[in-house]
Amino acid sequence: MNNHIGVVEDDSNIQNIVSAYLKKEGFEVTVLDNAEDAWEFWQTDRPDMWILDIMLPGMDGYEFCKKIRNESEVPIIIISAKDEEIDKILGLELGGDDYLTKPFSPRELVARVKRLFKRSQVLVEKEELEDRVTVDQLTIDKKERRIFFDNQEFEVTTKEFDMLSILTENINRAFSREELLIKIWGDNYFGSDRAVDDLVKRIRKKLPDLPLETVWGYGYRLRHEGDQV
Template identity: 70%
Template sequence: MTHQIMVVEDDPNIRDIVTAYLKKEGYDVKTAESAEKAMELTQSQSPDMWILDIMLPGIDGYEFCKQIRQTSDVPIIIISAKDEELDKILGLELGSDDYLTKPFSPRELVARVKRHLKRWDVQHRSEVDHVNEETLKAGRLTIYPKERRIFWENQEVETSTKEFELLSILTQNVNRAFSREELLTRIWGFDYFGSDRAVDDLIKRLRKKLENLPIETVWGYGYRLRSEEDDK
């Protein structure tokens, strides 16, 4: 399968060089000079990876990364002239998988692209390991792993891949407390480099989508899905 990569970069020279190197490796590459243009080009088909510049006209790379993460969990690599540690941390906390500082070696970028896409492929081939093939139920929550559908109070709820995985893990282990570090490893993988606030963000999004979902915060540790039987 040929992976499609969307490169969003307003500098035409960098855009052309990155495109040439990626196409040489056999990738299907689409390009855009702004986030707005990229959204137009991906309405009918979402890419398998995003490469985003930060300093874009209009919507900047940070905000666009955040928007992508609301609906997709494909790998995102940020490329930026900003080399401050806080900028890198912000990019990772907003959902990017990697951060590369300009000027960079195109070969290094290609190597990182290969690594992230390989991990992505392995992770999604083995998603079955995260959930049972049987229907998962916990109180008012029902999950159909094969169909990848979630129902809360008999209403279907749309979730991203990582939201689905997190909720499936918690539902399989009702009342068990998971540390943030364990959830990071099980959902993002062992080589994830970023803050455990990524887990907090997933939980926040799930609480918003599934109102009154009994996910409890275990202060200083992590989270657990409480059995609704305990409330009776």
């Protein structure tokens, strides 16, 4: 599916030129004359990027940018005849990702659109990568709190998940029972550190091939010989 771009601009000539150049590059484009209609459109069909004029009838572009940014991190490119430094700073401070002064080259706008989409995708991929930790056959999805071993999902309790997360994020490091007790149960827990041993037993029962090692007289660690992904 092509990226969808919302263009908020009241000048029909600019509308036509921008729309034509973006469509030529394969983007889906929706053109709106004012910020009120754009805001209503946003409630039902959310573009992947906004190209936004500042000087609009009714609600101006600054206010629209602020409203969008309160709800989403969708990329926003501001286009404006206002070329003073203070105008650019205000637009960026209100959440704009880029600022292009009129008159501008349509080709430059397209280049900035592509660059911003590429940067946004890199950030999304980075976040997704940070949300998943893989060690050998074990994968932990921290965002969805799911555990996979050898491509099979296993149901785990909250504390089982917490222990596995701690151990995979600190691969090959030995944790004492007391450290694990504090990290998983909290400072105010007054029970025995045998609770840690019981938790390890439950994990080993569910994942018998997991290299969860006992460090005798001390605690536990998750062993891994290669590089962490």
